Amino acid sequence: MSTIVTIQSLGQRAEGVAEIDGKRIFVPRALPGERVEIEHDGDRADLLAIENASPARIAPFCPHFEQCGGCQTQHMDTGSYQAFKSSLIETPLQFAGIQTPVSRFVDAGGDGRRRATLHARREGSGYMRARSHQVEPIEHCPILVPALARAPAMTSAVYQAIGEADVSFTATLTGLDVAVRTGKKRANAKALEPLVARFRLARLTLNGEMVLQTQPPAVRMGLATVELPSGSFLQATKAAENFLAEYVIEALKGAKNAADLFCGVGPFAFRLAQSSKVFAADSDDAAIKALDQARRLTRGLKQLTAQRRDLFREEMTRFELVDFDAVVLDPPRAGAANQVRELAASKVKTIVMIACDPKTFARDAATLIGGGYKLDNLVAVDQFVHSTHIEIAATFRR
Incomplete structure (x- = not known):
């Protein structure tokens, strides 16, 4: 059953906060001052419709915003966002x-994030949906650096090779450093080897073990060029x-x-x-x-x-x-x-x-x-x- 509420403030997770019978309800993608229609279960709600939009609301630039859990604030204008x-x-x-x-x-x-972790699942490759363990399949992520443009495609290729996995990417001076993690005890590392040449990777690891390395991933820090250990911050x-x-x-x-x-x-x-x-x-x-x-x-x-x-x-x-x-x-x-x-x-x-x-x-x-x-x-x-x-x-x- 749906309910009409007025959003009073923002919570720490950028969710709109309303009250029903004295209890706080958290509404994703809602802004203070908005009158919205929601459906709630406990203190969590789904946003069904916006009756009166806030002047601070803008159109999100990513078509996956309403489902993907990677971003939470694309609907805010600059002033509201920074505040x-x-x-x-x-x-x-x-x-x-x-x-x-x-x-x-x-x-x-800057040019976007040079690090990202995507998830390879049966339903597709992408980020987890908000408040869910289900993946929102994506073909492109606009917040990543251009060097990671093929990250979703690479994640799909990992799934085709070994099944479900989490795939972490780091863009470096010498190419992509890709770390694959899976719960399978006997994941087939050999099946991943062709991905190194196909996607021109600098290094590929599986559960912390080297699969192949064409050259050490490296970054520039001041006068120094540092070779990155796998999984380093x-x-x-x-x-x-x-x-x-x-x-x-x-x-x-x-x-x-x-x-x-x-x-x-x-x-x-x-x-x-x-x-x-x-x-x-x-x-x-x-x-x-x-x-x-x-x-x-x-x-x-x-x-x-x-x-x-x-x-x-x-x-x-x-x-x-x-x-x-x-x-x-x-x-x-x-x-x-x-x-x-x-x-x-x-x-x-x-x-x-x-x-x-x-x-x-x-x-x-x-x-x-x-x-x-x-x-x-x-x-x-x-x-x-x-x-x-x-x-x-x-x-x-x-």
């Missing part, structure tokens, strides 16, 4: 007692990596000795090492080895030391940090609570935090502020365009 994404950062900060607004919103979509867009690196360099200008914590393969370490001594640490052994190999082959760097270290269990202590006048950290979604506590107790002058989860960022920011730091230059970096994810760049100074 929503900024609120994803500001609201958790306010709950943590921090009244710092976003000072700048950066469109870091990389910012979703090149534009975002470039902006974040510029932000870090500017914030840490003049630093003589910097630590890059959760350094990955070195997007910040290599650029910082052009003017500062750098200590880089990460728990990912393959990433550290790739960073160190690139360091040995790169000229024009100051001292750059890379160390495998689990900063969740073996954080750098306030006593070790006494040697550094600047720190940059880019932790995963869980944040870096233990490491941040040591930083808050240290005498490091400047800390830059790059974060992908607003809630854990707010928690860690509160710890640093409690330790005597001031939050400055809070930037929303929108590399996951049209999604509900946002990257954060922030500077903390004593």
